[in-house]
Amino acid sequence: MTALLESKSLTKTFGGLRAVSGVDFAVQSGQIFSVIGPNGAGKTTVFNCITGFYTPDGGDLLFEGAPIGRLQPHRVTERGIARTFQSVRLFGEMTALENVMVGRFCRTRCGSWRAMMRTRGARREDEETARRAMEQLKFVGLADKSDVWARNLPYGQQRRLEIARALATNPKLLLLDEPGAGMNPQEIAEVMELIRAIRQRGVTVLLIEHHMQMVMGISDRIAVLDHGEKIAEGTPKEVCCDPAVITAYLGEDHVAD
Amino acid sequence: MLEPLTNGITRGAIYALIALGYTMVYGILGMINFAHGEVYMIGMFIGILTLGVCTSLGAMPIGIALVLAFFVAMFFAAAQGYTNERIAYRPLRHASRLAPLISAVGVSIFLQNFVMNAQSKDIVNFPRQYSAPLVSPAFVIGDARVTWLQLFIIGLSVALMVGLYLFVQRTRLGKAMRACSQDQTMAGLTGIPVDRVVSATFVIGSSLAAAAGILFAMYNTVGKFDAGYVAGLRAFTAAVLGGIGNIPGAVLGGFIIGLTEDGTVYFWGGDWKDIAAFAALMIILIFRPRGLLGERVAEKV
Amino acid sequence: MSASTATAVSRLKSAVIWFGWILLVAAPLMWMRLDYDEATRQPVVRFNSERLQWWLTELPRVLLHNGYWLLALAGAIIGWRLWKKFPQHERLNQWGDIAKRPYLAMPVTARVTTLWIVAPIAVVLLCARLGDQQRGWGMFVGIYILLAMGLNLTVGMTGLLVLGYGAFYGVGAYTFGMLHQWTGMPFWMAFAPAAVVGALIGLLLGLPSIRLRGDYLAIVTLGFGEVLRILLKNFKSVTGGDDGISIKREAMFPKFDAVIGFPDGITREASGFVIVIVLVALSIWLVRNLVHSRIGRAWIAIREDETSAAAMGIPVYRLKLLAFTLSGAWAAVAGVCFAAHQGHIVPDSFGFIESVFILSMVILGGMGTVSGPICGAAAFYLSYELLRSRVPELADYRLMVFGALMVAMMVFRPQGLLGSQQRKIEMGLAE
Numbered sequence: 001m002t003a004l005l006e007s008k009s010l011t012k013t014f015g016g017l018r019a020v021s022g023v024d025f026a027v028q029s030g031q032i033f034s035v036i037g038p039n040g041a042g043k044t045t046v047f048n049c050i051t052g053f054y055t056p057d058g059g060d061l062l063f064e065g066a067p068i069g070r071l072q073p074h075r076v077t078e079r080g081i082a083r084t085f086q087s088v089r090l091f092g093e094m095t096a097l098e099n100v101m102v103g104r105f106c107r108t109r110c111g112s113w114r115a116m117m118r119t120r121g122a123r124r125e126d127e128e129t130a131r132r133a134m135e136q137l138k139f140v141g142l143a144d145k146s147d148v149w150a151r152n153l154p155y156g157q158q159r160r161l162e163i164a165r166a167l168a169t170n171p172k173l174l175l176l177d178e179p180g181a182g183m184n185p186q187e188i189a190e191v192m193e194l195i196r197a198i199r200q201r202g203v204t205v206l207l208i209e210h211h212m213q214m215v216m217g218i219s220d221r222i223a224v225l226d227h228g229e230k231i232a233e234g235t236p237k238e239v240c241c242d243p244a245v246i247t248a249y250l251g252e253d254h255v256a257d
Numbered sequence: 258m259l260e261p262l263t264n265g266i267t268r269g270a271i272y273a274l275i276a277l278g279y280t281m282v283y284g285i286l287g288m289i290n291f292a293h294g295e296v297y298m299i300g301m302f303i304g305i306l307t308l309g310v311c312t313s314l315g316a317m318p319i320g321i322a323l324v325l326a327f328f329v330a331m332f333f334a335a336a337q338g339y340t341n342e343r344i345a346y347r348p349l350r351h352a353s354r355l356a357p358l359i360s361a362v363g364v365s366i367f368l369q370n371f372v373m374n375a376q377s378k379d380i381v382n383f384p385r386q387y388s389a390p391l392v393s394p395a396f397v398i399g400d401a402r403v404t405w406l407q408l409f410i411i412g413l414s415v416a417l418m419v420g421l422y423l424f425v426q427r428t429r430l431g432k433a434m435r436a437c438s439q440d441q442t443m444a445g446l447t448g449i450p451v452d453r454v455v456s457a458t459f460v461i462g463s464s465l466a467a468a469a470g471i472l473f474a475m476y477n478t479v480g481k482f483d484a485g486y487v488a489g490l491r492a493f494t495a496a497v498l499g500g501i502g503n504i505p506g507a508v509l510g511g512f513i514i515g516l517t518e519d520g521t522v523y524f525w526g527g528d529w530k531d532i533a534a535f536a537a538l539m540i541i542l543i544f545r546p547r548g549l550l551g552e553r554v555a556e557k558v
Numbered sequence: 559m560s561a562s563t564a565t566a567v568s569r570l571k572s573a574v575i576w577f578g579w580i581l582l583v584a585a586p587l588m589w590m591r592l593d594y595d596e597a598t599r600q601p602v603v604r605f606n607s608e609r610l611q612w613w614l615t616e617l618p619r620v621l622l623h624n625g626y627w628l629l630a631l632a633g634a635i636i637g638w639r640l641w642k643k644f645p646q647h648e649r650l651n652q653w654g655d656i657a658k659r660p661y662l663a664m665p666v667t668a669r670v671t672t673l674w675i676v677a678p679i680a681v682v683l684l685c686a687r688l689g690d691q692q693r694g695w696g697m698f699v700g701i702y703i704l705l706a707m708g709l710n711l712t713v714g715m716t717g718l719l720v721l722g723y724g725a726f727y728g729v730g731a732y733t734f735g736m737l738h739q740w741t742g743m744p745f746w747m748a749f750a751p752a753a754v755v756g757a758l759i760g761l762l763l764g765l766p767s768i769r770l771r772g773d774y775l776a777i778v779t780l781g782f783g784e785v786l787r788i789l790l791k792n793f794k795s796v797t798g799g800d801d802g803i804s805i806k807r808e809a810m811f812p813k814f815d816a817v818i819g820f821p822d823g824i825t826r827e828a829s830g831f832v833i834v835i836v837l838v839a840l841s842i843w844l845v846r847n848l849v850h851s852r853i854g855r856a857w858i859a860i861r862e863d864e865t866s867a868a869a870m871g872i873p874v875y876r877l878k879l880l881a882f883t884l885s886g887a888w889a890a891v892a893g894v895c896f897a898a899h900q901g902h903i904v905p906d907s908f909g910f911i912e913s914v915f916i917l918s919m920v921i922l923g924g925m926g927t928v929s930g931p932i933c934g935a936a937a938f939y940l941s942y943e944l945l946r947s948r949v950p951e952l953a954d955y956r957l958m959v960f961g962a963l964m965v966a967m968m969v970f971r972p973q974g975l976l977g978s979q980q981r982k983i984e985m986g987l988a989e
Contacts, residue, residue, distance in 0.1 A: 051869060053865070053868075053869075072868070072873075073865075073868040073869050074868050074869075074870075074871045074872055074873045074874070077869060077870060077871035078871055082869075082870075082871075083869055085866065085869075089863050089865065089866040090862075090863075090866070091858065091859050091862040091863060091866070091867075092862055093858060093861075093862055093926070094855070094858060094859075094862070098855055101852075101855055102855050102856065102859045102867070102870055102872070103870050103871070104852070105852055105855070105856050105870065105871050105872050106870070106871025106872070107871075108852055110851070110852055111853075112848065112853050112880055112884065115847060115848055115851035115852065115853050115854075116844045116845075116847050116848050116851075117844075117847070118847040118851075122851065125852070126851065126852070129852065165870060166870070169870060169871050288773070289773050289777070299587070302587060303586055303587065305592065306586055306587075306590050306592065306603055309590075309592055309603030310590070310603045312603070313603050313604075333583065333586060336582075336583045337583055340579065340580060340583055343576075344576065344965070344969075345965045345968075345969070348969045349968060349969065352968075354772045354773055355719055355772065356968045357968075358719070358773055358776060359917070359921065359964060359968050360964065360965050360968040360969065362721075362914055362964060363960075363961045363962065363963070363964025363965040363967075363968070364961065364965055365961070366911075366914065366957055366958075366960060366961030366964070367957075367958050367960075367961030367962050367964075367965070368961070369957075369961075370954075370955070370957040370958040370961060371584070371587070371958055372587060373954075374954055374955060374958065375584070375587045375588045375609075376587060376591075376592070377592070381592055382592075486910075490784075493777070497777075528788075528791075528792050529792070531784070531788050532785055532788050532789070532792075535781040535782075535784050535785045535788075536781075536785060538777065538778075538781050539778050539781045539782065539785070542767075542770060542774050542777060542778050542781075543766045543767060543770070543778065546770060546771070546774055
């Protein structure tokens with residue numbers, strides 16, 4: 001069975017630094033796949049390579065069997081990969097609904113001419129966009145905040161808005177970069193529920209996260225990176241007992257524990 | 258054929274002095290000091306005024322008058338540059354890139370029109386008696402006559418540039434300036450008074466521009482209130498060409514632009530002088546924005 | 559003394575100190591004059607006693623004589639404070655529950671509604687009551703509204719700083735001028751070709767420069783503006799060089815001697831005013847549609863966070879090019895109107911200062927909104943013209959005031975007259 005996303009010997013260097021080196025993994029459709037590792041391990045670099053912000057220096061990235069390594073970011077999104085960012089990057093000067101409506105851009109077609117003339121087709125498409133955006137907001141639980149400025153939302157809601165916006169692009173694969181960052185346990189539980197619901201909708205999830213509770217709780221499979229290399233991969237149970245992983249996180253002395 | 262060469266080097270030296278101001282401010286604040294050209298022009302005017310005062314005061318040896326003119330002009334230009342920074346740029350230190358640029362444009366327009374109203378709409382003559390003795394030719398290379406004035410300009414400019422280089426490399430303030438241009442936040446955290454360093458940068462850059470202004474007035478024999486706009490753009494081109502933020506780059510760029518300008522006039526006539534400068538600027542920015550000696554800056558996602 | 563009074567006092571103190579310092583720094587240039595001594599044939603420096611005299615006698619007289627300006631200013635400030643009572647973005651309608659309202663109306667705010675009421679009244683007044691000079695002003699306000707709206711597409715909505723916009727203005731005027739020279743074309747036939755040429759040139763400029771970082775893009779556009787102006791000057795055979803192109807009367811805005819309902823005839827200013835107002839109305843409709851469409855949202859997204867926008871599937875490069883193209887077309891149309899009114903165009907009308915004017919209108923009015931550029935263009939042009947005509951003694955100082963205003967605007971109110979507190983935060987200045 002072809003994996004949805006496959007990384008083969010992915011390598012990315014910056015000057016003298018090998019940020020990512022020979023990383024292999026495969027994400028199957030319908031999985032929740034987590035990538036973990038200490039800070040600086042290269043996780044976000046992998047995300048950036050997948051989403052087209054960096055061009056890999058070596059190796060292959062295949063999405064549904066087709067290479068995506070050299071695509072521009074918006075093309076990657078068109079193919080069906082969406083992402084959120086480590087620090088919340090919303091469009092502050094727009095309402096929550098408008099933010100999500102932006103996500104529908106690549107799935108709509110009305111051009112500038114029809115937009116200026118406000119043709120029937122354009123209006124219908126806009127209504128459809130607003131309707132679908134509203135659906136996404138309802139899905140993440142922000143339906144009542146649709147007219148609030150994105151900048152004014154509390155942090156947890158901003159993160160959920162980012163997810164709604166990414167979902168609006170109709171992705172097959174959703175990349176979440178530290179969705180649980182800065183959240184209290186209650187919020188973490190809610191995010192975990194949300195991610196499960198996303199998987200329920202048929203979207204595969206690739207996740208970078210530091211909260212072990214979240215990672216262990218929802219992942220089907222985990223890959224561990226350290227210093228740009230993959231040092232372990234497997235189910236949560238396998239990974240948490242892997243000595244290499246323990247060394248990477250806690251240092252050598254803890255292996256015996 | 259050598260005439261444009263010698264003229265170009267002279268002109269280039271002047272542009273290099275102005276370019277240093279642009280490049281230092283960009284290096285330390287990341288902003289384009291649009292009003293720097295006007296500071297150059299103000300230095301020019303004050304220099305001329307000082308020489309006029311010397312004339313009015315009666316017989317004064319040319320050397321002393323010139324020295325006085327340089328000092329007074331550099332002082333006032335430095336004060337002007339300092340004021341510009343405090344009033345128009347410092348409040349915008351943490352704003353977007355847009356804001357200081359627009360503010361600088363405003364300062365530029367204000368100063369240009371201030372001088373136009375305060376002094377004259379027309380050209381202003383440099384008092385010839387102070388440059389006359391220097392205009393005689395020093396020696397001849399090929400078909401080019403190199404005058405003492407040209408040697409003086411090149412000599413003084415190079416002296417100032419070397420002085421700046423030594424200052425930046427050897428003194429404490431210079432080191433602080435380099436630190437601030439690399440990482441302002443960290444520099445502040447290590448106890449460097451960033452505000453004062455920024456002010457010093459403006460003061461030094463403005464003084465150099467003022468010197469350039471007087472030298473240009475001596476060379477060109479006239480000055481006008483819009484001289485800053487024209488020369489400023491050329492010098493900015495020079496700074497970008499050399500790699501903005503890079504001090505040796507500004508010097509290199511200045512000479513190249515000076516040579517280009519005189520070369521263009523020689524081969525194609527004066528009409529095309531301005532276009533050559535702008536076209537050069539655009540081409541550099543489009544194809545090699547980091548300039549000849551600049552470093553590439555990548556953005557972290 | 560309360561805290562706010564204390565800060566006010568300290569602010570006043572520092573303002574006074576700075577004022578004194580500025581006077582000192584400016585002193586030599588202000589108080590010394592270069593004179594030419596006939597006897598010694600040398601320039602000498604004298605104390606500028608004429609200026610002192612002017613300051614002591616003329617200036618107070620001019621200020622007192624035009625004292626009603628201070629009243630007008632006070633009135634304007636009060637009006638502005640009242641205007642600010644309408645919150646910028648509080649909507650009179652809500653997206654709300656889409657199921658209940660299948661037809662999506664565009665957001666309507668209280669401010670925009672007021673503008674929609676005030677503007678037509680002003681237009682009718684101008685047409686019916688006031689004189690020709692006022693109609694001429696109104697026409698120019700209209701032209702500048704077109705320009706400001708066009709520039710707003712790149713600077714305001716997409717966040718691309720363009721410093722050479724005057725060149726596109728000139729492109730439109732000269733397209734009309736040159737076509738007229740070759741074919742005798744009247745103004746109304748020139749709108750379409752001018753728009754196309756403007757769009758093409760916008761596209762050409764955008765192609766290489768859009769990849770550049772903000773301030774570099776600004777400089778490239780500035781260079782482009784100047785290069786174009788110099789080219790217009792140098793190719794004398796085609797463009798008439800410094801002398802420019804003249805347009806025959808038949809091709810300009812029409813003048814009627816006696817028409818039904820208008821026994822005194824219709825002047826060129828009046829017809830020009832009506833034509834420009836029609837164009838402005840059309841432009842407002844088009845821009846509004848654009849702003850509230852998928853394209854407009856994408857532009858704002860690019861302005862807010864380009865990386866994020868790209869990640870959401872927005873083809874950033876293409877949309878930036880679109881902004882350049884459209885804004886070029888807008889300026890070109892305005893250029894045709896200018897030529898059709900003036901009858902004679904020269905390259906120097908479309909230089910850097912013009913570009914800076916238009917940019918200030920966009921910023922002053924508030925970037926990225928539909929009503930912002932309208933307000934900015936009107937406020938700016940009217941104050942500029944009124945100052946020139948009503949207080950001619952101070953006419954030379956207009957540009958100085960303008961420069962100082964630009965600085966003041968950025969330091970104190972970067973979000974413009976109609977901008978929101980949000981925007982001020984975004985410009986990075988609110989604490």
